[in-house]
Amino acid sequence: SAGTAEPEWLWRSGSLVPWREARVHVNAVGHASVAAVFEGVKAYLAADGRRLLVFRLEDHLRRLYDSARICRLALPYDLDTLRGAVCGLLTANGYRQDAYLRPWAFPQGVIREQMVPAGTICEVLVDSWPFRSLLEAGGGCRAAVSSWQRISEAAMPPRVKAFSNYHNGRLALMEARENGHDWPIMLNERAKVSEGAGACLALVRDGEVVTPSLTSGVLPGITRDTVLTLLRDLGVRVREREVDRSELYLADELFFMGTAWEILPVTAVDGLTVGDGVPGPLSRRLAAAYTDLVRGRDGRHRHWLTEVPLP
Ligand code: PMP
Numbered sequence: 001s002a003g004t005a006e007p008e009w010l011w012r013s014g015s016l017v018p019w020r021e022a023r024v025h026v027n028a029v030g031h032a033s034v035a036a037v038f039e040g041v042k043a044y045l046a047a048d049g050r051r052l053l054v055f056r057l058e059d060h061l062r063r064l065y066d067s068a069r070i071c072r073l074a075l076p077y078d079l080d081t082l083r084g085a086v087c088g089l090l091t092a093n094g095y096r097q098d099a100y101l102r103p104w105a106f107p108q109g110v111i112r113e114q115m116v117p118a119g120t121i122c123e124v125l126v127d128s129w130p131f132r133s134l135l136e137a138g139g140g141c142r143a144a145v146s147s148w149q150r151i152s153e154a155a156m157p158p159r160v161k162a163f164s165n166y167h168n169g170r171l172a173l174m175e176a177r178e179n180g181h182d183w184p185i186m187l188n189e190r191a192k193v194s195e196g197a198g199a200c201l202a203l204v205r206d207g208e209v210v211t212p213s214l215t216s217g218v219l220p221g222i223t224r225d226t227v228l229t230l231l232r233d234l235g236v237r238v239r240e241r242e243v244d245r246s247e248l249y250l251a252d253e254l255f256f257m258g259t260a261w262e263i264l265p266v267t268a269v270d271g272l273t274v275g276d277g278v279p280g281p282l283s284r285r286l287a288a289a290y291t292d293l294v295r296g297r298d299g300r301h302r303h304w305l306t307e308v309p310l311p
Contacts, residue, residue, distance in 0.1 A: 009092040011085040011126040013108075014077070016092050022125070025110050032111040035120070036163045037067035038104035040259045043090055043308065044133070045098055047295040052090055052099065054306040055259075055294050057083060059222050064103055067160045072118035075105050085126050087308045093128060094311045100131045100260075104163075133262060135291045140267035140279050141182035143196070143254070145245055146172035150186035150194040150217040158194070158217045169197035183256065185248070185269070188217035193243040199258030200224040201266075203251035204282050208237045216242060223257040226304075230289045233300065236282070253280035263287045 009016045039060045043052040061082050068075045077085075086101055093099075105122040151158050151168045158165065172184035176197075185201060188194040194217035195201055202211040202224075209231055214220050231238050248254060254266040254274045263286050265279035274280075279287075292298040296305060 005130065007093045007128055009089060010128070011089045011124075013123045013125075014081075016088065019127075027110040027112060028106075030111070031114055031116060032107045034164050035071055035073060035116040036104060036106035036122075037064060037071055037073065037161055038102060038163060039064045039161060041086065041101040041103065042131070042259055042294070043095070043099045043101060044294040044296075045096070046307075047297045051296075051310055052095060052308040053294065053296050054086060054090070054101070054308060056222050056226070056304045057086060057306045059225075059304075060259075061103065063161060063220070063222070064105065067162060068105055068122070070157060070160050071162060072120075073105060073107070073116075074119055074121045075124055076121060077124050082124065082126070083306070085124075087306065089126050089128055090308045091311055095128070095130065096310055097130050098133055099128050102127045133291075134264065135262050135287050138279060138284065138287070140265040141256070142180075142268040143183045143185050143256075143266045144176050144179060144181040144270050145248070146175055146184035146186050148172040148175060148184070148186060150188045152189040152217055153215075154189070158219060159214075161219060166198075173197045183266075186217075187245060190242070191245065192216055193245060193248065194218050195221075196256050196258070196261075199256035199261040199264070201254070201256055202227065203243070203247060204253035204280065205247070205251050208239060209282070210239045210241065210243060210247070212243050213240045221258060223259055223262070226290070226293070227257050227263065227286060229301070230286060230293070234285065234289065251275075253283050255279075255283045255286070263290050 176184040200221040
């Protein structure tokens, strides 16, 4: 959940600026937003309470550059600069709790063209706010397959983390909420399972984990990759392949995975109870393993953690 308190600073195109003064001209929204790309990153307070641990920062920044490349946007800052921006912002804002980070890039200046040209120079921002992790709460959610189809590579590449892609997820989410569910699950143009509105999805059946392949119309989720690694650490068999809708109905466990969602068990799908209707044993084990990892208790994947000392 997003905190409501205004942070003191954000990072904008090379320097820290007071959050309240980070303004643009009215003509800088609208068509400019169509091309804009972003990331969502989390910094967790370490279990020792002495530092923040930014989770897989380099992987998130690399995906931001991938998104910019596909959208043909020019980001005039290198990876080290953006890494420094993220860490410097956490320190400047004095966070002593979990914080969400939102690096994003949008065409610079006043944009009146309908089609932002290729090679347009972007401003890069890093914004941040506190969040409360749901990992330890152990809750679940009710999901439903959406009547909205996931955007396809043939129209708008789902591999890109572009603001425009969220029109698709938003329509699906509103439909799900209207029908009394928490979250949608979208099928792709081949009627195979793709992902949620802002998270990837996996199912457990007969002790094996199955998740839609990266060519199923999904964002190449960093949490998805983390979970697959944790499962291999646990000795659990994992398959990445096309997944049918009806497989969701036969799953022993089902869970969303994403930076914001973390690991969120699905306890009902299209009104059918999943397993016993409570988060299953593997989902709970994974949530515990993920917590240990992001809070620095599990030393096996230390290279995924960027340490920022508390102010
Ligand atoms: N799919 C979509 C559409 C998303 O917005 C997100 C969140 N970035 C994810 C999947 C999960 O990706 P990640 O684990 O990298 O946050």
